[in-house]
Amino acid sequence: MTETTGTAAGARNGRQDGGRVGGQGDGRGGRLRCAVLDDYQDIARTLADWDRIGDRVDTRFLHEPLSTHDEVVAAVGDCEILVVMRERTPFPAALLDRLPRLRLLITSGMRNAALDLAAAARNGVTVCGTASNSEPPAELTWALILGLARGVTTENAALRAGGPWQQTLGADLYGRRLGLLGLGKIGTKVARVGAAFGMDVAAWSPNLDHRRAAEEGVTPCASREELLETSDVVSVHLVLGDRSRGLIGEAELRRMRRTAFLVNTSRAGIVDQTALLRALREGWIAGAGADVFATEPLPADDPLRTAPNFLGLPHLGYVTRRNYEGYFGQAVEDVEAYLAGRPVRTLG
Structure with a gap:
């Protein structure tokens, strides 16, 4: 599994130093942990201002597919927030039940058939989405x-x-x-x-x-x-x-x-x-x-x-700069709204 961390500004400047969004840390000091899954092209950091939540959220970016539930749990089981890309990684009830720390799940788009919304609600997980261009x-x-x-x-x-x-x-x-x-x-x-x-x-x-x-x-x-x-x-x-x-x-x-x-x-x-x-x-x-x-x-x-x-083609239909800027930009907004106690664009 490939994973990178670092501020958006650092990414734009070509930094590969392993610094975390919001500064050094591993989720301690009161910050929540967030993982952005399936960032295949290693570009999510550059397409949104993650620094807006950096003082409260420790964000990391995963670039390889997670093929099994065990892999997902091992990679992101410590996270309270997950950002997922459409249906690249399914989240059925059996997986959600194994993520007790999870509190906020954000998907690109406002429809994701790979998410079990009922199981998310049962586990106390708020699910939010983003706009998506057709x-x-x-x-x-x-x-x-x-x-x-x-x-x-x-x-x-x-x-x-x-x-x-x-x-x-x-x-x-x-x-x-x-x-x-x-x-x-x-x-x-x-x-x-x-x-x-x-x-x-x-x-x-x-x-x-x-x-x-x-x-x-x-x-x-x-x-x-x-x-x-x-x-x-x-x-x-x-x-x-x-x-x-x-x-x-x-x-x-x-x-x-x-x-x-x-x-x-x-x-x-x-x-x-x-x-x-x-x-x-x-x-x-x-x-x-x-x-x-x-x-x-x-x-x-x-x-x-x-x-x-x-x-x-490798599922490129929605993979454009404008769509991705909307997905990740609104994902940051979703995190901010959740932290303020006013979740937006909720699903289910």
């Missing part, structure tokens, strides 16, 4: 769609290696159908870009708002099957839940056109990963792009890493 995942969705349609990774790899000049024949988007599974905040933004490209945009979801679809110029499909059978690009934008889990399985993938692409920037559980791998290997569809996986980080030996016509 533009970054919508933008990344189009990075995947365009990358698949124009063979970007294949052509770039060949160019860098001095390989053949032009290997792929791009798929047109203009005049083709973009099918959206879900038309919420992100789906709506993806729809607008599709319309700008001259695509026919259609949508389906269990609770599709037909009035909203009409306002966006989106054609509502009567069924999931109709959307899959008629779309050239299918993009998933649903919340993972009981009704959406496994929504796209073998039968659904076989309904898609052999020339179609499937893109998932929502949650891996919506698409049956075994069926998707078979679809790619056997050519049921032209290709797939995904930013989300059943296990993250994706294991080194996962077969999706080498699947044909697969464009995968």
